[in-house]
Amino acid sequence: MTGAATGTGAGAGVVAHRPAGRDVLRVANCSGFYGDRLSAAREMVEGGPIDVLTGDWLAELTMLILAGNRMKGRPGYAPTFLRQLEDVLGACLDRGVRIVANAGGLDPAGCAEAVRELAHRLGLSPSVAHVTGDDLTGRPLDLVNADTGERLDAAPLTANAYLGGRPIAAALSAGADVVVTGRVTDAALVTGPGMWRFGWGPDDLDALAGSVVAGHVIECGCQATGGNYAFFQEVPDLAHCGFPLAELRADGSAVITKHPGTGGLVSVGTVTAQLLYEIAGPRYLGPDVVARFDTVTLTQDGPDRVLVSGVRGEPPPATLKAAVTVLGGYRNTMTLVLTGLDIEEKARAAEEAVWARIPRDSFDRADVELTPSGLLRITVMDADGRRAGRAFSSAVVETALAGYPGCYALTPPGGASPYGVFWPVLVPRSEVRPRVFVDGEEIPYEEPQPPAGEDGPAERQGMPGGPVSGPEDDRAARPVARRAGGPAAGPAGAPSVRVPLGRLAGARSGDKGGDANVGVWVRGDEQYAWLASFLTADALTRLLPGLAGHRVDRYELPNLRALNFVVRGLLGRGVAANPRMDAQAKALGEELRAALVDIPAALLP
Template sequence: MAGPIRIAGFSGYLGDRRSALDEAIAGDPVDVLIGDYLAEFTLAMLSARYRNDPSRGYVEYFLEQLRPHLATIAERGTRVVVNAGGFNPSGLAEATRQLVTEAGADLAVAHVEGDNVLARLDQLQAAGHDLASMDTGEPLSSWRARPVAANAYLGGWGIATALRAGADIVVCGRVTDASLTVGPAAWWHDWQRTDFDQLAAAVVAGHIIECGPHATGGNFSGFAEIPGMVAPGFPIAEIGADGTTIITKHSADGGAVTVDTVTAQLVYEIQGPRYLNPDVTAHLDSVRLRQVEPDRVELSGTTGSAPPPTTKVALFAPIGHQIVTTLYATGLDIDAKVALIREQAAALLAAPEAELDVSALGTPAEDPQRQWESTVQVRVMATAAEREPLQRLVTGIGELYLSSIPGFFTDTAARQAPTPSTRIDYWPALLALSTVDHVVVLQDGSRIDVGGPALTEKAVQPEHPEPAGFEPRTTRRVPLGRVAHARAGDKGGNSNVGLWVSDPEAWPWLRSLLTTDELRRLMPEAKDLEIVRHEFPNLRAVHFVLRGLLGTGGSSNLRVDPIGKAVGEFLRARHVEVPQHLLG
């Protein structure tokens, strides 16, 4: 088709604001609307619904988002692509067809399936696929848990195939987040499977818009300078035939698109310069960004290579139970007060196999003017194989008012967890792409086997040596965030964080400052972890992967920030020596 394709997002995760599709329909014209609903933990939650009721297992509120706009979508010829199918894409596709019929709209609905490999786990292992953990290298057979969800990440060619076959709405399960963009771009421009540079550009564009307002000021360390932050808008990617892309947004919506807001999303939840996808390996270190107009950032120079021979499989399993309760400590001797609460909680739990974490959040002011300036929250979290010790703990905490620290209180208006909840563990594995079914089911029930890539290549992250020192004449000790932005995220048990500077003059200093040893100093919690460091000169960014910071994943660790979203902001608060000339 002539000209670039305009792809607009309207969901970045399960639970994102429900009005986003309304906003996109009312916004600037686009060719394709995409909705991303699945995070690593979401499928496990949806699978529970599916097990209880086989007619469910998908994101049900997508139907309510879609219902009012079916006639408009049909009239405009807009395509809609979502991964809201979750554990049951065929069920959501059928429910969508019912909505279309009720609305009298002329829209064809297709779905993509094959990602769910749960029923094939024994067969795959018997055939020699050990589904080893990407974190530990141990085979799946060593995992004592029984998986309740196992979904392989599919690429974008199923989506492209469905669109080429005439589908107006394409429902997917666990495709990669970027595939929601890659598929429509490949369809629009009639790309081939070996057009790796173009496919890589679409992967990068998809990565940027997949998290919605992340690219327009949401979760951005420079948020104070972004207009309309009460409701930042959703982004749009304009992707040309050669892969050159403009990231923009609906003109009437809040937020902004700048080189820094785009950089923030580029370094989010990556594992290094090589960004692996089932369709292509994108080389993120080749990407160049340029502000061409207000709210229009150009992405160019992206290169790609053949995809890896494997794709990721996300497995989840229940491994016991957990509970969290909170109380407060005020005034003097906070450390001693928290220590007593910890001892009392441990005595109440009285289960050798259980895990207990008691953390004080915050630091009281030296001379407080208000009670809350001298108060910290004390979070008590525990896990155990059985529910009984945890129930004993939460009941016992409620009996400590007369026998614990001075000033003991809880927020009685806030709902505390009354009973333990199921604890879910995560197992990331790799599976040969050749073993994964990738099938499109069209409106009439006909099935198209998409197949795998003809050419694959094992990707290896480049190694970047530690930098030499930087000796400025005069420095001032200030928070790192006075000169640097940061964005942190998660991939299973690993936390990643990218730090970058807007000022080109600050780049030599930043890259020399942020050595692996310096990161260990800035973040003592990570001092004993394996840390991988990379540089992105085009972005003026240093990127770290903190292996194991999040345990085995956000669904099962005991951290207060379980998926590491605030790691970057913590690092920006640390004080470092900054060259005086960079501080203005």
């Protein structure tokens, strides 16, 4: 296998650049979100041989940010992509490295033109392609929320369908050196190049599914190489964590690795953690294929190398997810600090003093959150920006000398900010027409008809933040909601120890639209037998009382020794409209790991 990473640490050498064989495609990631490390593109191009440089700049929140930028006369794409491209475009052209990015956001054509202007300034002449067709704004849509069944009664600010990888493959096949897209699935940035290199057709479901899994692993940058890892003490030189790359093969299997000489860790554990990030059940829907996460096999293939194999695929549904955003109103948050004794009594006194000056029921919504560290966050949301602005924040400040002892605030009085709402919908695939442009000229492109798949009531699983279609036909793929749990499995009469769950299990959590997910995994079969018996949906709610009142679905992934929980509605109308301090549920997994439980002593490391 070419491009093998054989170790970590500052003393490791740099692998010489050399062409890859046709049996492997080295796809590197250099961005996991809009705002990620600017030097990553240069690091990935200079650190070792790659064939394709990709990056993910878009998230549900990013589309709202770009919409706001566009209304202010700023670009509707991610300008940081251009900054990274300036560092590497010449080297990529010299080495034949293709560049594929979804940084086009709401204006892929504008981003492609900016790439051409940058190239001209650098004295370079790349072929630049862009993909459109995802933008459904202004078109009649069925605005039923795919998660909740509610109907949107406001005009969308943005509406973008999640496209797949085949338009990217068409652009690469037409000779494009750089491909810029708008809203595509994160995994499409890997699946598209795989289609281009290996010629996968719509019927190559297993290969396509394998590439989707590889794309899901590397899409979030350093999260696959030790970043945000539950057992972070095991990760060497985390401060200089290297970005991931996938050595993709013709059958869809892939080795996840990183460049030698970089910090971080690629292990079965780090890859498992990322596989569990922002998913629901085992059937992971996408526009190209349904990838079965309950068929993934992970094998340590050497230092900082994990083989992902065995992934099975199913036909994609006849609908595509579309992300709709809408202006929701105005919000304002004031944060007070509570210290010393009687924290809960102080919080009650503070809240009563604020509402005595400006009634709570005068706002469309008011939310109060007392954190374990003693922060009292009071958030109000209203259609009237004046009511949610200084009228509210000044009322909080007025309590400073007439409230609880030790009072001080972390936020000054200020005006309200507009916020947006995320609204996922489903659209028939036949109503979305991707278009491919190379060097400003549209090329013939017709989306091939995928094999017939099943569609049915949305079960809210699959594409990032999106729904799943249809009932499942096997036990492993069904959610287990609030299943009654028996006694924890373990040797009969074996002594137990009361310790934090995280001494045995890892976890990773995140947002899926208005839902949150918590993936939990262990490293051995006996540990998994205990975990699967003990950690029911009811047990999760007992360990995390803040989840009370929300439906919790549990999914089993025994091949990964993992459970995944989806907490329905915890994040309300999405990140931008969520008043929680942890608006993306990033810390939910670590809160679970800190909970004390009785674990059989023999299972502990």
